[in-house]
Amino acid sequence: MKLAASVQNLVKEYHLGGEVVHALRGVSFDVPEGDYVAIMGASGSGKSTLLNLLGCLDHPTSGSLFLGDENIAHASDDRLAELRAGRIGFVFQSFNLIPQLTVLENIEVPLYYQGRLSRRDRERCRELAAMVGLAERLNHRPTQLSGGQQQRVAIARSLVNDPFFILADEPTGNLDSATTEEILALFDQLNASGKTIVLVTHELDVGKRARRIIRLRDGRIEAVIANATPGKATADAAAVPIASQS
Amino acid sequence: MLIWIRTFRLGTKSLMLHPLRSLLTVLGIFIGVASVIWLLAIGEGISRKAQEQIESLGATNIIVRTIKPPSDQITTTSLLLQYGITRADYERLSQTIPTITRAIRIRELRQRFTRGGYEVDGRLVACTPEYKDMLRLELDRGRFIQDVDLEQAKNYCVLSAGVAEKLFPYEDPVHKIIRVEESFYEVVGVCKPKMPSAGIGGSMAAQDFSNDVYIPITTLWWRIGDVVISRRAGSLEGEEVQLSQITFQVDNVKNVIPTAEIIKSLLAKYHRMEDYGVTVPLELLEQARITRMMFMIFMGLIAAISLVVGGIGIMNIMLATVTERTREIGIRRALGAKRRDIIRQFLVETIVLSTVGGLTGILVGFTCPLFTSLLKSGVETFLPGVYGALPDIVKTMRPVIVPASLPLAFGISVAIGVIFGLYPARRAANMDPIEALRHE
Numbered sequence: 001m002k003l004a005a006s007v008q009n010l011v012k013e014y015h016l017g018g019e020v021v022h023a024l025r026g027v028s029f030d031v032p033e034g035d036y037v038a039i040m041g042a043s044g045s046g047k048s049t050l051l052n053l054l055g056c057l058d059h060p061t062s063g064s065l066f067l068g069d070e071n072i073a074h075a076s077d078d079r080l081a082e083l084r085a086g087r088i089g090f091v092f093q094s095f096n097l098i099p100q101l102t103v104l105e106n107i108e109v110p111l112y113y114q115g116r117l118s119r120r121d122r123e124r125c126r127e128l129a130a131m132v133g134l135a136e137r138l139n140h141r142p143t144q145l146s147g148g149q150q151q152r153v154a155i156a157r158s159l160v161n162d163p164f165f166i167l168a169d170e171p172t173g174n175l176d177s178a179t180t181e182e183i184l185a186l187f188d189q190l191n192a193s194g195k196t197i198v199l200v201t202h203e204l205d206v207g208k209r210a211r212r213i214i215r216l217r218d219g220r221i222e223a224v225i226a227n228a229t230p231g232k233a234t235a236d237a238a239a240v241p242i243a244s245q246s
Numbered sequence: 247m248l249i250w251i252r253t254f255r256l257g258t259k260s261l262m263l264h265p266l267r268s269l270l271t272v273l274g275i276f277i278g279v280a281s282v283i284w285l286l287a288i289g290e291g292i293s294r295k296a297q298e299q300i301e302s303l304g305a306t307n308i309i310v311r312t313i314k315p316p317s318d319q320i321t322t323t324s325l326l327l328q329y330g331i332t333r334a335d336y337e338r339l340s341q342t343i344p345t346i347t348r349a350i351r352i353r354e355l356r357q358r359f360t361r362g363g364y365e366v367d368g369r370l371v372a373c374t375p376e377y378k379d380m381l382r383l384e385l386d387r388g389r390f391i392q393d394v395d396l397e398q399a400k401n402y403c404v405l406s407a408g409v410a411e412k413l414f415p416y417e418d419p420v421h422k423i424i425r426v427e428e429s430f431y432e433v434v435g436v437c438k439p440k441m442p443s444a445g446i447g448g449s450m451a452a453q454d455f456s457n458d459v460y461i462p463i464t465t466l467w468w469r470i471g472d473v474v475i476s477r478r479a480g481s482l483e484g485e486e487v488q489l490s491q492i493t494f495q496v497d498n499v500k501n502v503i504p505t506a507e508i509i510k511s512l513l514a515k516y517h518r519m520e521d522y523g524v525t526v527p528l529e530l531l532e533q534a535r536i537t538r539m540m541f542m543i544f545m546g547l548i549a550a551i552s553l554v555v556g557g558i559g560i561m562n563i564m565l566a567t568v569t570e571r572t573r574e575i576g577i578r579r580a581l582g583a584k585r586r587d588i589i590r591q592f593l594v595e596t597i598v599l600s601t602v603g604g605l606t607g608i609l610v611g612f613t614c615p616l617f618t619s620l621l622k623s624g625v626e627t628f629l630p631g632v633y634g635a636l637p638d639i640v641k642t643m644r645p646v647i648v649p650a651s652l653p654l655a656f657g658i659s660v661a662i663g664v665i666f667g668l669y670p671a672r673r674a675a676n677m678d679p680i681e682a683l684r685h686e
Binding site: 052055057058077078081082083084085086090092096097098099100101109110112113114115117157161 | 249252259260263573574576577578579580581582583584585587679680683
């Protein structure tokens with residue numbers, strides 16, 4: 001089975017003042033292609049650090065981090081930027097769309113930094129926008145969209161570069177429960193079509209949608225919980241948002 | 247190339263988000279560039295005018311002029327004051343210096359010209375036919391003084407445009423008679439108007455040719471002579487002056503300065519008083535060139551200051567923009583922008599600002615001649631006193647847009663965009679993407 005990402009004994013330390021903060025103390029796990037992993041933990045558990053490392057935004061202190069076949073633990077800044085542009089799909093809690101760009105242009109941004117934007121690429125951006133249900137709003141600005149719609153644009157943007165995995169950081173944190181369900185359903189659908197998803201959350205209901213939950217505590221993996229019934233089929237997980245819809 | 251075009255489009259889009267702010271930023275550069283072009287154009291206009299006036303004296307000419315000597319040098323107690331360059335000087339200088347190709351002598355007097363009920367106070371210039379070529383006088387009608395007139399000491403005269411207009415407002419003056427003091431002269435020609443030329447003989451005032459009347463020099467010798475008696479404060483005063491001016495034409499520009507030296511030393515030998523002045527237009531030209539350069543440097547300095555101020559304005563705005571758009575920078579970095587992409591993005595924005603300022607500045611720079619003429623006529627209409635006090639050179643000056651100032655101004659404005667944009671752009675690029683993403 002091919003691996004989208006592989007983390008081996010990953011350590012990250014920060015120096016704050018004279019003090020050393022051990023954010024990650026040796027974390028190892030694999031993300032096979034087509035997987036849907038939720039990284040969970042309380043604040044300070046190291047999940048944000050892990051997210052930054054998986055997202056190629058930071059260098060680990062030690063250990064290795066494979067994206068595909070490439071160990072990026074010591075990659076240059078420019079190489080990391082190339083990987084972010086080419087192989088990682090970010091979805092953020094606060095959507096992080098660029099306000100002066102239209103929906104279509106926001107989806108194009110990663111391609112822009114890959115230095116490619118052919119007619120076919122543009123066509124693909126339109127298809128992605130249609131896929132997330134925004135075909136009619138291509139020329140709207142983010143401020144003209146609802147939170148759920150903005151997050152759909154962000155998801156379309158995360159897919160545009162055909163990434164190793166989608167890296168979603170609390171993607172439903174700013175959404176009401178109905179919209180949360182819509183977005184999570186979209187993730188389910190994407191995973192079902194073969195996309196790999198790494199989701200960072202502190203909400204159990206959201207985490208339960210994944211195939212596996214990696215629970216972090218104090219910079220270490222506390223537990224890896226396999227979910228026998230991932231997706232919306234998980235009745236008890238789905239029950240909460242549905243109940244709150246009324 | 248494509249990426250630059252895209253970055254350019256993105257940059258203009260970002261700038262258009264704050265149109266007023268961008269406009270005000272552009273204004274700084276706009277004023278700087280427009281003032282570079284205007285100041286250079288006005289400077290060039292003034293110095294070109296000055297140069298024209300000097301050149302009208304002739305670059306290969308040396309002008310020796312009679313000056314009334316300072317009173318402390320006058321030793322004679324006689325009523326008749328003898329001074330100035332003489333016919334002997336003329337012979338001596340024109341015969342002995344081989345580099346001199348032509349020597350033109352004149353004698354001029356302040357006289358009153360009358361005809362019928364009209365009268366003009368002007369300058370009677372006794373001259374030879376060559377005088378016309380030397381001054382580049384053009385005839386409107388009739389002819390100029392000719393050699394025959396000189397030989398026969400004819401009482402013929404040629405009027406300048408100003409005198410002709412005042413004495414003959416409604417008639418053709420040719421073959422009419424005018425009176426100069428006690429003598430009558432027949433008009434044989436009328437000149438076209440001539441612009442004033444640079445002052446000579448130590449005087450800074452421009453020479454005015456509009457009230458001249460030209461007669462053959464021999465006629466003057468026969469009819470008036472060298473002595474002029476004037477009544478002043480109850481006493482008679484007499485002056486004996488043989489020649490007012492000799493203009494020497496030198497064969498080659500290279501020989502002008504040495505020839506002038508020879509003339510000066512020869513004249514010094516025969517004159518005990520400082521009753522003559524030697525003007526070398528070539529020297530004046532050199533001086534004017536230096537003055538012009540100083541002027542340009544000075545003007546350039548002022549313009550440069552305003553451009554730097556504009557540049558600081560750009561930098562200020564870009565630093566604010568970078569802080570304001572920290573989050574956008576974070577997003578772009580997370581989505582794969584390299585540091586140099588961010589630098590490019592912000593640099594392009596500043597360059598767009600400064601280039602727009604530069605281009606509009608150049609466009610407005612072109613209006614300089616129009617604007618100065620409007621300004622001049624405005625001052626003339628509403629502040630006639632101020633206008634009258636302006637020097638001639640300012641009144642007649644036309645701004646000349648220096649072609650080199652256009653690419654210069656444009657280049658400077660782009661350079662200012664790069665120089666003052668680089669720091670904010672680098673600051674944007676060096677942000678930690680994680681921090682920038684967290685920025686609210």
